[in-house]
Amino acid sequence: MKKRVFIVHGWGGNPNEHWLPWLKGELEQKGFEVHMPSMPNTDEPIITDWVGHLSKIVGELDSQTYFVGHSVGCQTIMRYLETQAGKKAGGCVLVAAWFILQGLENDEEERIAKPWMQNDVDYEKIRSVTSNISVLNSSNDDYGAVEVNKRLFKERLHADVKVLENRGHFTTGDGITQLPEALEAIEGFR
Numbered sequence: 001m002k003k004r005v006f007i008v009h010g011w012g013g014n015p016n017e018h019w020l021p022w023l024k025g026e027l028e029q030k031g032f033e034v035h036m037p038s039m040p041n042t043d044e045p046i047i048t049d050w051v052g053h054l055s056k057i058v059g060e061l062d063s064q065t066y067f068v069g070h071s072v073g074c075q076t077i078m079r080y081l082e083t084q085a086g087k088k089a090g091g092c093v094l095v096a097a098w099f100i101l102q103g104l105e106n107d108e109e110e111r112i113a114k115p116w117m118q119n120d121v122d123y124e125k126i127r128s129v130t131s132n133i134s135v136l137n138s139s140n141d142d143y144g145a146v147e148v149n150k151r152l153f154k155e156r157l158h159a160d161v162k163v164l165e166n167r168g169h170f171t172t173g174d175g176i177t178q179l180p181e182a183l184e185a186i187e188g189f190r
Contacts, residue, residue, distance in 0.1 A: 001062065001064045002033050002064065003031065003032050003033065003064045003065075003066065003090070004032065004033045004034075004035065004064060004065050004066065005027050005032045005033070005034045005035070005065075005066045005067070005068060005186065006034075006035045006036075006037070006054065006057065006058060006065070006066070006067050006068070006077075007020050007023060007024060007034065007035070007036045007067075007068045007069075007070075007073075008037065008039065008050075008054060008067065008068070008069045008070070008073030008074075008076050008077055009036070009038075009039060009042070009070055009073055010069075010070040010071030010072050010073050010096070011042065011043075011045050011071055011072040011112070012042055012043050013042060013070065013071075013073075014038055014042065015036035015037065015038055016036075017171075017172060018070065018170060018171050018172050018176060018177065019170065019176050019177055019178055019179040019182070020036060020070065021036075022177060022178045022179070023068065023178075023179060023182055023183060024036055026183050027183070027186065030187070032066075032186075035057060037053065037054065037057050039053060039054075039073070039076070040053050044112050045072050045076075045112065045116075046115075047075075047076075047079060047115055047116065047119065050072075050076040050079075051076055051079045051080050051083065054076055054077070054080045055080055055083065058080070061084050061087045061088075061089055061129075062087070062088065062089075063088040063089065063090050064090055065089050065090055066089070066090040066091050066092065066093075066186055066189065067080075067081075067089065067091075067092040067093070068092070068093045068094075068095065068182055068186065069092065069093070069094050069095065069097070070095050070096055070170060071095075071096045071097075071098070071143070071169065071170075072116060074094035074095065074096070074097040074098070075097075075098070075116050077092050077094065078092075078094075078121050078126055078157075079121055081125070081126045081129045081130065082121050082122045082125040082126050082129075084125075084129050085125045085128055085129065086128075087129060088129060088130065089129050089130040089132075090130065090132065090189050091130050091132025091133065091134070091185075091186070091189035092130060092132070092133055092134070093134045093135075093136065093182050093185045093186060094133065094134070094135045094136070094153075094159070095135075095136045095137075095170050095179065095182060096136075096137060096138065096141060096143070096144065096169050096170045097135045097136075097137060097149065097153065098143065098144060098145065098149050099117070099148075099149055099152045099153070099156075100117060100145045100148050100149060100152070101113050101116075101117060101143050101144075101145065102142075102143060102144070102145045103142040103143050104143070123156040123157055126157060127157060127158060131158065132189045133153075133157050133158070133159040133160065134159065134160045134162070134185035134188070134189075135149075135150075135153045135159045135160065135161040135162065136162050136164060136170070136179070136181050136182060136185070137149060137150065137161065137162070137163050137164070138163065138164050138165075138166065138167035138168055138169070138170060138174075139163050139164065139165050139166060139167075140165075140166050140167070140168055141167070141168060141169050141170075142168070142169065143169055144169070146163060150163060160185075162181065164181065
């Protein structure tokens with residue numbers, strides 16, 4: 001059975017930015033089949049639209065299926081996994097992951113982010129689908145609420161949480177065009 005990885009970009013993003021293309025190339029060299037969907041309405045992500053889109057692209061979930069998300073892409077993956085209770089996934093790597101956001105710039109950003117922060121996920125269902133959850137956050141993420149999110153991911157999902165030094169929100173603007181820690185995390189699940 002082929003090992004598949006689905007890489008889900010963040011809010012306002014696309015699959016061809018930051019470290020995502022680099023990770024795709026590295027995973028393909030290691031024999032993974034990699035999918036990087038363009039998520040719908042990326043400037044105003046809506047939970048049902050993003051989760052539904054990911055669900056269609058994944059098709060049948062199995063233990064050889066892995067996920068990597070960036071920012072709201074992490075939220076999308078968690079919300080997708082909670083709909084898959086009774087099935088198994090290989091694992092997920094959540095980069096610039098959050099339950100709580102800080103530093104939103106205006107009322108419009110607050111409005112868009114609010115449903116993602118207020119509509120909680122079922123942690124037990126997610127853990128029943130995979131116990132392989134790795135979180136990579138940054139010590140200086142302007143949106144990250146770093147210490148709170150670190151604690152929440154450990155408590156709620158029993159995730160392996162690493163806070164990397166000075167990576168910002170893991171964007172090209174932060175100088176991040178490669179992310180070997182994400183590759184290592186995926187390889188560690190096998």
